[in-house]
Amino acid sequence: MELSRGFRRILDSVALDVFRGEFLTIVGGSGTGKTSLLRLLGGLTPASAGDIRFRGRPVNGPPEGVVVVFQDYSRALLQWRTVAANVALGLEGRLGTAALKERVARALEMVGLQHCAGDQPWQLSGGMQQRVQIARALALQPDVLMMDEPFGALDAMTKATMQDELLRVHERTGTSFVFITHDIEEAVYLGDRVVVLGGSPGRIHTTVSIGLPRPRDQIATRQSPEFLQHRLDIHAAVRESAGGDAHF
């Protein structure tokens, strides 16, 4: 697929498959079209050329079963609604009251926020607000969860905790993840496959399969020689794709 804005090309012949249950991470420097790619896949932006299919059906608009989680949690949450009401947003009118409550409670429990159901988002820390957004997506029981640099605005410690939580959710639900990041280590740590996006207009430079065993561990995994090798390879790929001048 391709994407242009006016005379500017954003993405140039990108071909990408996301497999059922896989954790796909996409890395690239700034301006390589990562967010644009995710918006295309999530049905939020129509492609200028080519086609996007979800379970064989062409994507025009966000398909049922695919949900996008955005980086700017404080703007993506409805600050006037409680945490529970935010999580319920996509389900209201689709489920009965009891089923809705139960689904919201389960989603909150999955991200460890069951005790915050009645709080307003602005009362929570950044990491917790992002968890609310993730719970809101999980409540829909999606087949694919698309995340646009969801931990980009969080501090390193919160980020590590959130990564492990996300992996646990992945294990428990079997949901496919498409996870965008500019953090190479994060991409390797989380992913089954890492797609390196580079250049301007952006295109896929390489795709790397990550053979690291699961469950992964912040210390053991990150110290393993395989992890370090992947990190090195992908770093080199990112630099190469940016023409030797990676800025991210």
Added chain:
Amino acid sequence: MRISRFNIPGLVTILVLLAGWEILVRSGAAKFDYLPAPSGILLASVSLIVSGELFSQALHTVESILIGWTAAAAIGIGLGLALGLSPLLRRWSLASFEVLRPLPAIAFLPLALLLFNFSLTTELVLMIYASVWPVFINTMGGVMGVTSRLYDVSRTLRLSRMQTLVKVIVPAAAPAIVTGCRLSMGLTLVMAIVAEMIANPHGLGYAVISELQAMQPQRMFAYVIFIGMLSIALNAGLLWVSRHILRSHRWAHADHA
């Protein structure tokens, strides 16, 4: 920190000023033929309350304010939502609205009088015309200010257009809409009084003028003071209601990092 519920120094100043006014009038130091003393105004007020005249005049004014304000709010919110949501509508109609908006409603009074005669209709038309603007402009601005991220969220959660409007856009714009409604209440009151003075012989505005013509300055002053009190009461009531409506919007004022 508030120690007392009452602002004692503020009250003292008011009482001193009233006493000074009383002394100036009684001693003859203030040479106005028709300037009544505060005590005279107070007595006139009591008699107006007791006779029920005040109640019937105030009832008319309050009724027309509530009708006019409700209509203005409904029209303003409707227009504001429509234009806020539709760039096409804005392109075709905003220029017309921008021409109409700066024209003072009071200038239309003779026109309204000509069309609708001395009637409640004239009064309402003027009130609505004057007070629709703040609601309209604030609603439109509030809707246009809703971040594109909330539209993304609505789409990815697959909300219908109606759900997006009711659950996301209107609540997001609510603080601006409520501000518009509060601003318009002040204008509605002003236009009600003016219209009653000139175009519809009922209510508090008319009472002020008829007491003036009857050379009853005490009673005229009493009505003026009632109008002031009505304004304060409406404002306070509206403030309470808007705080209630926006109780979940406290974050807008909270210092959120």
